[in-house]
Amino acid sequence: MRIWFHSWRQGIWIFLIAMLLGLGFNELRSDGVALFADWSTEARLAEDPGEFTLVSLEEARMLCSMKNAVFVDARTSEAYRQGHILCAQNLPWESMEEHMDRITAGIPLEETIIVYCDGEDCMLSEYVARELFYRGYDNIKVLVNGWTKWLEAGLPIGPESVDDTTISG
Amino acid sequence: MKKIPIPGNGRMGWIRVVSMLARLILGFxxxxxxxxxxxxxxxxxxxxxxxxxxxxxxxNPTAIILPWLELILGAFLLIGIWLPGAVFLTNLLLVLFLGAMVFNLTRGLDIHCGCFSTTVDLGDAAAPMVWYVIRDSLFIVPGIFLLWHTLHYRETAKAIE
Structure with a gap:
């Protein structure tokens, strides 16, 4: 029993040493990270656009109505069937590999692609956007919390599937 | 008359060798x-x-502190300093890592493990999470052995001596 207590005490000390070294080294180095950061999608993409950028609801609405972009719904097939942005086709993250070739077959690499999912913290659109980027698409935009925003704005939605059609300008 | 095992000989010798190996593997x-x-x-x-x-x-605090904790634990395992604490924390981390992976696997999130590399591989280059789960389960084997050896066996051996 004593050795368990002993190991707990040593474990706490080891953790404290690691904390001291980690925080100290991070403070001294030039490329250290902030101790606390805003990890919301909007904050991260605003800071480092990298592979894709954000799109506003207004811009997305215009692109959809003018058919100037391909909309990709990264949510599950079931969620998509229940309702989606009118001009969107479904590329569910969990079966992305299965659908990717079919979805991207008719989309030129320079096409604007808008990816969305649902919820402020939803990462699916980012995962799909990144995968599309690695496939050669370099004009990808993410509509954060896209489905909720679109619904709340009363913009056109559809149960119609546009899976087999490619919307391009 | 009951035979008292002598450290370094017979079964105890083997256990020491295996324990040393487990420390080397996990330490590195x-x-x-x-x-x-x-x-x-x-x-x-x-x-x-x-x-x-x-x-x-x-x-961010985890990203700053966790790697140093791994480094210190690895060094302590290799050198043999504060072994009970180091072995206990090593096992705790291994279980937490495995738990995090299994949790994401069960909710269908197949992400990059980030166990040994911070480069995010996606698409064909990324190994499935299930592979990482199997691999990390194997790391727990030397961990559990060390825990048993350090916390239980050493105490028993000390009592016999």
Whole structure:
């Protein structure tokens, strides 16, 4: 029993040493990270656009109505069937590999692609956007919390599937 | 008359050798795992974020402290300093890592492991999470052995001596 207590005490000390070294080294180095950061999608993409950028609801609405972009719904097939942005086709993250070739077959690499999912913290659109980027698409935009925003704005939605059609300008 | 096992001979000798091997394996593994995370804390923070388990507030502190904890644990395992504490924490970390992976696997989130590298591989280059789960389950074997040896066997052997 004593050795368990002993190991707990040593474990706490080891953790404290690691904390001291980690925080100290991070403070001294030039490329250290902030101790606390805003990890919301909007904050991260605003800071480092990298592979894709954000799109506003207004811009997305215009692109959809003018058919100037391909909309990709990264949510599950079931969620998509229940309702989606009118001009969107479904590329569910969990079966992305299965659908990717079919979805991207008719989309030129320079096409604007808008990816969305649902919820402020939803990462699916980012995962799909990144995968599309690695496939050669370099004009990808993410509509954060896209489905909720679109619904709340009363913009056109559809149960119609546009899976087999490619919307391009 | 009951035979008292002598350390270094017979069964106890083998247990010592296996224990030393387990310490070497886990020690080098933890040091190796810590290096790239220490070099690229920002990328490691992104890996932690992708797991979607920790609240935002804890992501950066974890990215800053965890690699150093791995480094210290690895060094302590190799050198043999504070073994009970180091072995206990090593097992705790191994179980937490495995738990995080299994949790994401069960909710269908197949993300980059980030165990030894902070480079995020996607698409064909990425190994499936299930592979990482199997691999990390194997790491637990020497961990459990060391825990048994350090916390139980050493105490028993000491009592016999």
């Amino acid at each position: 593994l933890f040091i190796y795992a810590s290096i790239e995370k220490i070099i690229h804390p920002g990328q490691f923070a992104e890996v932690i974020h992708n797991y979607q388990i920790l609240p935002d507030l804890l992501i």
